[in-house]
Amino acid sequence: MLSVGIIGLPNVGKSSLFNALTAGNANVSNYPFTTIDSNLGVVPVPDVRLEELRQILNPKECTPCFIQFIDIAGLVEGANRGEGLGNQFLGNIRQVDALAHVVRCFQDPNVAHVLEEVDPARDIEIIETELLLADLEVLNGAIEKRVGIWKTNPRDHAKEKEQWLLYREKLEAGIPLSSLILDLEDQRELKGLGLLTGKPVIYVINLSEEEYPEANPPCLEELKQSQIWQNPSQALEVVTISARFEWELQQLDPEERAEFEKELGITETGLQRLVKKAFKSLGLITFYTIANEKLRAWEVEEGTSAPEAAGKIHSDMERGFIRAQVVSFEDLLQHGSFQELNRLGLARTEGKDYQVKDSDVIQFAFRD
Numbered sequence: 001m002l003s004v005g006i007i008g009l010p011n012v013g014k015s016s017l018f019n020a021l022t023a024g025n026a027n028v029s030n031y032p033f034t035t036i037d038s039n040l041g042v043v044p045v046p047d048v049r050l051e052e053l054r055q056i057l058n059p060k061e062c063t064p065c066f067i068q069f070i071d072i073a074g075l076v077e078g079a080n081r082g083e084g085l086g087n088q089f090l091g092n093i094r095q096v097d098a099l100a101h102v103v104r105c106f107q108d109p110n111v112a113h114v115l116e117e118v119d120p121a122r123d124i125e126i127i128e129t130e131l132l133l134a135d136l137e138v139l140n141g142a143i144e145k146r147v148g149i150w151k152t153n154p155r156d157h158a159k160e161k162e163q164w165l166l167y168r169e170k171l172e173a174g175i176p177l178s179s180l181i182l183d184l185e186d187q188r189e190l191k192g193l194g195l196l197t198g199k200p201v202i203y204v205i206n207l208s209e210e211e212y213p214e215a216n217p218p219c220l221e222e223l224k225q226s227q228i229w230q231n232p233s234q235a236l237e238v239v240t241i242s243a244r245f246e247w248e249l250q251q252l253d254p255e256e257r258a259e260f261e262k263e264l265g266i267t268e269t270g271l272q273r274l275v276k277k278a279f280k281s282l283g284l285i286t287f288y289t290i291a292n293e294k295l296r297a298w299e300v301e302e303g304t305s306a307p308e309a310a311g312k313i314h315s316d317m318e319r320g321f322i323r324a325q326v327v328s329f330e331d332l333l334q335h336g337s338f339q340e341l342n343r344l345g346l347a348r349t350e351g352k353d354y355q356v357k358d359s360d361v362i363q364f365a366f367r368d
């Protein structure tokens, strides 16, 4: 399951966002360090295509993808040296796939800012520095544990040593590891190390209620001109929300909410927009299966082969993979069933080298 860790300074709206995303009830208050223990929430990924398929195919069961959000304590400057509550909580998000970095842009005299004034560029820099320092500490610890084995068995560990020392050099130079161009194997190993700057970041710009919904508010324009945004190490993914407002929307009954959203011109919720960005930044696509009247969505990395995709469902299916019957989402919507597409010759038979495409609907054949 895809997991996203929510980070940011204290009192910027992390738990408000978490609640809006998960319809949760994490504590929210106008003083810093409200959150101490992490909040965990799992929500279905909103998926318009799955809903359309469900209506056409009328399956007994319909299962979407899920996404997990982890809301942690606010980080402060010096968290890596044990200031605030920060560093120990970073441990809770070492294994997440992506980070949602909440940046306060809203002005509200009733909500204190830990550094008094609202200054999004400065705040981002503080958090990113803390992540770099925390990574350096973790990596140094890992290196220390391996030095012995690197000495006694240099040939077998040459690659690891080279990579880890490269990571350290980059971190010491203030460069987040996500900016390195790595092959798939190195990417997996980096993820195993649990280094935070190696993860894609989605900047969640938390606006005042009055500014929302606005894709390009003045504070974002300003941020884009600032130093920190100038030479981005990776494509910057940004979502603008108003956490408090989204939370209030959540509280309305569905009809009232739909009407209100229409009035304001809101076509997608914060959750939908955030999930889209998370999928994009991780290179994820969705495919669908229908078997025994069970319709289900699956997320995989782009470039995943048909047997690997089958392995998401069950490892036996990867081992015993024979072929995949693939139809396009559009064809299935138009003609209504797999059988009909077979009859029309619109179902393709694909072998083990086939790379699954976004929105494919697949039936796997496999040996038990």
Ligand SMILES: Nc1nc2c(ncn2[C@@H]2O[C@H](COP(=O)(O)OP(=O)(O)OP(=O)(O)O)[C@@H](O)[C@H]2O)c(=O)[nH]1
Pocket (backbone or CB within 6 Å): 008, 009, 010, 011, 012, 013, 014, 015, 016, 017, 027, 028, 029, 030, 031, 032, 033, 034, 035, 036, 072, 073, 074, 075, 106, 107, 108, 111, 206, 207, 208, 209, 241, 242, 243, 244, 245
């Ligand atoms: N005006 C306004 N206030 C907001 C918005 N989002 C959050 N707040 C307020 O900001 C305060 C802090 O919100 P929280 O969600 O508790 O912030 P947090 O980042 O989780 O804080 P810690 O857990 O203490 O680190 C609360 O009073 C929220 O109501 C917003 O979009 N607009």
Ligand SMILES: [Mg+2]
Pocket (backbone or CB within 6 Å): 014, 015, 016, 027, 034, 035, 071, 072, 073, 074
């Ligand atoms: Mg909180």
